[in-house]
Amino acid sequence: DQQVKQNSPSLSVQEGRISILNCDYTNSMFDYFLWYKKYPAEGPTFLISISSIKDKNEDGRFTVFLNKSAKHLSLHIVPSQPGDSAVYFCAASRNQGGKLIFGQGTELSVKP
Amino acid sequence: GAVVSQHPSRVICKSGTSVKIECRSLDFQATTMFWYRQFPKQSLMLMATSNEGSKATYEQGVEKDKFLINHASLTLSTLTVASAHPEDSSFYICSARGFRGHTNEKLFFGSGTQLSVL
Numbered sequence: 001d002q003q004v005k006q007n008s009p010s011l012s013v014q015e016g017r018i019s020i021l022n023c024d025y026t027n028s029m030f031d032y033f034l035w036y037k038k039y040p041a042e043g044p045t046f047l048i049s050i051s052s053i054k055d056k057n058e059d060g061r062f063t064v065f066l067n068k069s070a071k072h073l074s075l076h077i078v079p080s081q082p083g084d085s086a087v088y089f090c091a092a093s094r095n096q097g098g099k100l101i102f103g104q105g106t107e108l109s110v111k112p
Numbered sequence: 113g114a115v116v117s118q119h120p121s122r123v124i125c126k127s128g129t130s131v132k133i134e135c136r137s138l139d140f141q142a143t144t145m146f147w148y149r150q151f152p153k154q155s156l157m158l159m160a161t162s163n164e165g166s167k168a169t170y171e172q173g174v175e176k177d178k179f180l181i182n183h184a185s186l187t188l189s190t191l192t193v194a195s196a197h198p199e200d201s202s203f204y205i206c207s208a209r210g211f212r213g214h215t216n217e218k219l220f221f222g223s224g225t226q227l228s229v230l
Contacts, residue, residue: 004155034216043116043205043221044156089156096215102148102156 003027004092006103013110019077021106023090026071030092030101035064035075038087038105047088048075051096080110115139116208118222125196126230133191133225135206141186142208146219147179150203162189186210196229203227 005024013019021035031052036044050057050064050073057064063076077084090103115138123131135145144163148156160176162168162183170176178200180192189208193200205224209215 002155009153032216036221041121041223043118043207043223045221046217046219049217091216093216096217098216099158099161100156100216100219101158104153104155 001026002104003030004090004101004103006088006090006106008106009104010107010109013080013108015082015110015112016079019075019080019084019108019110021075021077021088021090021108023073023075023103024071025073025092025101027092027101028071029094032093032096032098033064033066033073034091034093034100035062036089036091038089044089077108080108082110082112084108085110116142116206116220116222118206118225120225121223122226122228124228124230127197128195129229131193131196131227133193133204133206133227135189135191135208135222137187137208137210137220140208140210142189142210143186145183145189145206145208147181147189147191148205148207150205150224156205159191193227196227198229201227201229 034049035047037047038044048062066073087105087107089105091100117136147159150156159174160168160170168181183189206222209219
């Protein structure tokens with residue numbers, strides 16, 4: 001039972017354009033959502049999070065949008081840079097420190 | 113930022129061999145460590161949670177006699193895959209958090225171990 005799904009295994013974007021990574025979840029008890037970024041041969045690192053009481057959180061070039069009614073969140077990267085090329089994992093939990101449920105990851109490639 | 117070191121990065125072993133994976137927090141004391149497994153094209157799945165000095169808590173379906181977790185100090189946790197078989201071949205990754213952060217933003221990951229059992 002995949003409670004968090006990232007249906008696009010890969011995404012290719014031109015440098016300077018917007019990257020949109022999507023994530024869907026099924027469990028309505030989730031109230032905290034995070035995005036992690038992973039480079040090859042390294043562990044995932046925290047990127048940005050959002051609480052279910054918000055519908056948007058912005059940090060520099062990164063914005064996460066949450067649509068609770070659709071059980072959908074997305075990560076926008078604007079403008080995309082070649083250094084953003086990595087695997088992005090969406091994750092959800094029942095509170096800020098709760099057990100993380102991960103999506104399968106989306107590999108983003110930003111081409112110069 | 114905080115650093116978690118995981119070794120080895122890759123293991124190839126024969127069926128029946130036991131394999132030990134180490135996870136160390138290098139610049140903070142890890143009160144809680146987590147072990148995950150990832151099969152190809154699937155998500156990171158939590159296997160177990162360990163708190164320093166106490167027994168690990170295993171997720172449903174994870175055999176505790178197969179995946180032995182020891183968290184004997186505030187900087188080291190080990191995962192031993194006992195008598196590994198080909199179906200145990202997977203990517204194993206640890207994460208840790210310490211006294212200053214109980215949220216998932218303060219969770220730091222190791223670089224993972226790719227286990228291949230022949």
